[in-house]
Amino acid sequence: MRFHLIVMSSCVMLKLLEIKKSVFAKNDEIAASNRARLAAAGVKKTLNLTSSPGSGKTSLLVETLNRLKSEARFQIRAGVIEGDQHTANDAERIAATGAPALQINTLSACHLDASMIDRALGEFDLDRLDILFIENVGNLVCPAAYDLGESMKVVIMSVTEGEDKPLKYPRMFIEAGALVLTKIDLEEHLDFDSDLAVNNALKVNGALRVFRLSAKSGVGLDEWVDWIAST
């Protein structure tokens, strides 16, 4: 081995540990209240979508919403909360599908938290929603630590990222219930080994439900949309 390995704790992390404990406790309390509120309103599923920037979360959501809307066998009304530090680009793309959409701009924060969702829920007519999607800020680290009141976190990873992302950012893959490997239409142009990526993810969390799909070509979308539509 011609290299050294040092494991360090950030001085910020150490100093903030104490204050963070109370912040997380408060967040969990609000998340539990969000969860109860969604259940009471009859929202069957709330999916918290997380990934690095550029994995194709919004494109996947747009295709998913279009299918849920256009196929008669689905009787599903879906709404979307979009989280980004800046811009309302994603909510504009979602709104174009006809689904109710709300954009949260977090400014300097690298994740959504339960209090933001609490406020956002007030903007929806929840009685008229079957499914709520929350597209978190593009980040593989911070959103893993925050319960928003969702039924499940879904981690999204594109075939243009490295196969070792689940090993480098394990917490997100541990917290998630499903993994979506996106942009598989590009795999033929890449040195990416999607079996290796999936195996790395399953090493970290063997209970992950895995989907492989392309929002562009449509491959794999049926299985994904059927899973979402199933109660």
Add this chain to the structure above:
Amino acid sequence: MRFHLIVMSSCVMLKLLEIKKSVFAKNDEIAASNRARLAAAGVKKTLNLTSSPGSGKTSLLVETLNRLKSEARFQIRAGVIEGDQHTANDAERIAATGAPALQINTLSACHLDASMIDRALGEFDLDRLDILFIENVGNLVCPAAYDLGESMKVVIMSVTEGEDKPLKYPRMFIEAGALVLTKIDLEEHLDFDSDLAVNNALKVNGALRVFRLSAKSGVGLDEWVDWIAST
């Protein structure tokens, strides 16, 4: 407009503002000391490479190191500090080029900080280095806020990400002196408009030096390596 926009501050961010001020002041002090130490040792350039996970930072570094080593016109000795939350995969890839490499595992922290670099510098024979590369943790948010003592931050973005990333994550693009658009060999298979992406970046920071390249095909690498080698 069929969507709402809410701008929210994370409760965590507000509560932490006070404590963070002192953390950043301390970080800046250590960063200044790192900068002085690198200059005193004759290290001409220290580049802090930042990006989302999966942009191809490590592949670009490996190709860059191979070229610096193999081409006789460069008389440059380069070292690398690798930052990841977990694994030493990247340092192993770097060490295979023959360059001295050090892996820092940050565990829960989403960025390197100046104190980590301070400790890492002690592991290098700095008098024998002309250039130091620091590959930060894959994250477009947190690393923007931390001066490590580098000469310049370089933000790396692949053509598989959305063109609006500079607008969504402006701070990283504001802090950077150069932008590298990677994986341009894939552009023909994508709906990505690299001119739009570059224009968005220049809107945020008109002073960015822009490189477009593919570590895989080699396109654009000469210009990038020549720029690095120039003092």
